[in-house]
Amino acid sequence: MADLNASQIAETIETNDSEFCCHWAQSPEVEITREEHWYRLTSEISHPYFNSIFEANIPPDQLPEAVDRALAPFRDKGHPMAWWVGPKTQPSSLGQFLSRCGFEQVAAEAAMAISPFDADYERASAEVEIQAVTSIADLRTWVEIMTGVYGLPEFTQEPWFQILKKAGLGSRKKLQHFLAMVEGEVAGVGSIFYGSQAAGIYSVAVLPQFRGQGVASTLTISLLSLIDERGCELATLCASQKAESLYRKIGFRQYGELHCYAWKPD
Secondary structure, eight states, X not given: OTTSOHHHHHHHHHHHXXXXXXXXXXXXXXXXXXXXXXXXXXXXXXXXXXXXXXSOBOOGGGHHHHXXXXXXXXXXXXXXXXXXEOXXXXXXXXXXXXXXXXOEEEEEEEEEEEOGGGSOGGGOOTTEXXXXXXXXXXXXXXXXXXXXXXXXXXXXXXXXXXXXXXHOOSTTSSEEEEEEEETTEEEEEEEEEEOSSOEEEEEXXXXXGGTTSSHHXXXXXXXXXXXXXXXXXOEEEEEOHHHHHHHHHHTOEEEEEEEEEEEOOO
């Protein structure tokens, strides 16, 4: 991490997110296409989480035609989609252009990173136990909690389960899932994705009745410990405005923002 400047760390965060999404393509539920100016994720699941454009690099004078071309497959299927705009995205004004084209900005997340060794491990609670997801039953529980806390429609649960099932389980996998337990009950979930340049923490979700008990902090710190054991020198995540202060207390620093713009068919 010491060898990277702030701009490079910001771009690495976006790259890790791109690799995370591309990893889903192991499942027939989704298709990832690397096109001239972007990555395109498409599926038959009618929700923006599973239909998106990311890591765009579009010449400014080609914006109108390029955006129309990017939308075409989603428009043809009648599916809503998401366009992610981050530190690597070009042109930097793409978000404003999308807004003028009828997209709605639905999220602005802090792009954050830390050297796992530097985390405040004292913030972990002894009352929270972290367990790896190693069975299909645990994976289904993970999906139910993640989709529920993140507000994804119920119809997305089964395809999301199939995507993650196809990616596989186990400590040797690039994508690994975890349960946070409090007194024998599942209180929350989270994941690690080991990308080519960094390890990303994803899908940290805590059930409402367990919030305020240090579950999210302990889960995040435990995942950072695993990342450190693996020898990764950079851990990344993207945080909502509500969660940003929690991650700052652990030791994460912000290096930019990742914005999501949503489009819905007429």
